[in-house]
Amino acid sequence: MSTNIMNDKPNTGIRIASMFVDHILMGFIMSLCSIPYMSNMMANIFKNHSYTPIDFNHPFFYVVLFGMSLYFSKDAISGRSLAKRILGLQVINYKTGKIASPLRCFVRNIFIIFWPIEVIITLANPKRRLGDLVAGTEVVVYDKENHNNTINYGQLGTALLLSYGLVLLMSWPLRSLQEYAGDFQTKPVPTSYDISKVGLLELQLKSKLPDDAVVSVLAYNKIIGQPDKAYLEITIILNEQYSSDKAFNELHDQVISIINTQYAKDTYKGYVYYKYKTDYSVTAKTVSL
Structure with a gap:
């Protein structure tokens, strides 16, 4: 053909x-x-x-x-x-x-x-x-x-x-x-993981936040290139969505005050992840420390 x-x-x-x-x-x-x-x-x-x-x-x-x-x-x-x-x-x-x-x-x-x-x-x-x-x-x-x-x-x-x-x-x-x-992101020194700080922060956060909040903490005593600073990564899952800036800022200020009971101001870096989770969606907000 x-x-x-x-x-x-x-x-x-x-x-x-x-x-x-x-x-x-x-x-x-x-x-x-x-x-x-x-x-x-x-x-x-x-x-x-x-x-x-x-x-x-x-x-x-x-x-x-x-x-x-x-x-x-x-x-x-x-x-x-x-x-x-x-x-x-x-x-x-x-x-x-x-x-x-x-x-x-x-x-x-x-x-x-x-x-x-x-x-x-x-x-x-x-x-x-x-x-x-x-x-x-x-x-x-x-x-x-x-x-x-x-x-x-x-x-x-x-x-x-x-x-x-x-x-x-x-x-x-x-x-x-x-x-x-x-290469320029804030990264912790893996061997500096501090399990005691994790336990203390999680305990304090759970006691101050709403009863149904789920809290997860990662804490390291050193940051790569900045050994004098600690690294924190905190995830807070809420069943209540803080729709107004005022309500959210009050919640975040409370979290910072708890962190400051364990670390002096300006001696730590990291992130706090706020998540409002339903069966079908997740609303997330990230705040740098």
């Missing part, structure tokens, strides 16, 4: 619709890939001991990146993304008229990054956007009679790897910035 595709020109409306539908469908796939990461983050939020910030270096975050990388290879199988299959379109080699290879489809989709320019060019030329001009491809109306189901698995695998590599490269600034910022 021939692999040449008829050069029927799609109209502008169909091409814009294809871009929009692809965006919706690929966004849904990316959302599915983010479920493990989001589930893990929510599980950490519901824990009683410590707050976990967004981690761009968590293993599950790389699953999110994989979902994002699929966008760049969405046309890799037979030159047809999900939207193109729905709307009857196909990507072909501009010179030969054959189905575009997975690698050509990857190159054309790199330019999705510049989507405003791509939309403008598509409005002027429905068959060839910027990515098509660079990759040597064009979009035509799908011709079932000239379709070929043969898949070049080598090129398909290469396109997927290149897509993932590109997304890794794009996410590198975020991951590097988090690592760089982490």
Whole structure:
């Protein structure tokens, strides 16, 4: 069966619709890939001991990146993304008229990054956007009679790897910035953990706070780079939400006064995490010490 595709020109409306539908469908796939990461983050939020910030270096975050990388290879199988299959379109080699290879489809989709320019060019030329001009491809109306189901698995695998590599490269600034910022974060010396202070603080906090409050304390006598300061991390889970600033400030002042019975002012750093937890949600507020 021939692999040449008829050069029927799609109209502008169909091409814009294809871009929009692809965006919706690929966004849904990316959302599915983010479920493990989001589930893990929510599980950490519901824990009683410590707050976990967004981690761009968590293993599950790389699953999110994989979902994002699929966008760049969405046309890799037979030159047809999900939207193109729905709307009857196909990507072909501009010179030969054959189905575009997975690698050509990857190159054309790199330019999705510049989507405003791509939309403008598509409005002027429905068959060839910027990515098509660079990759040597064009979009035509799908011709079932000239379709070929043969898949070049080598090129398909290469396109997927290149897509993932590109997304890794794009996410590198975020991951590097988090690592760089982490070097300057206040961190305790692990061996300086003080179990006696933990017990005293938890006992005093529980005696002064509402009876149904859940209190968890981590206390260290030294901070990395600041051995003269202690590190505290206090989590307070409440069944009452302090909606007004005045009520919350009164609660926090009470917590600070209790801390000051064990530590002199300006001799400690850390965080207090206030959480109001229901069966279906968590409202959290973090205050630096």
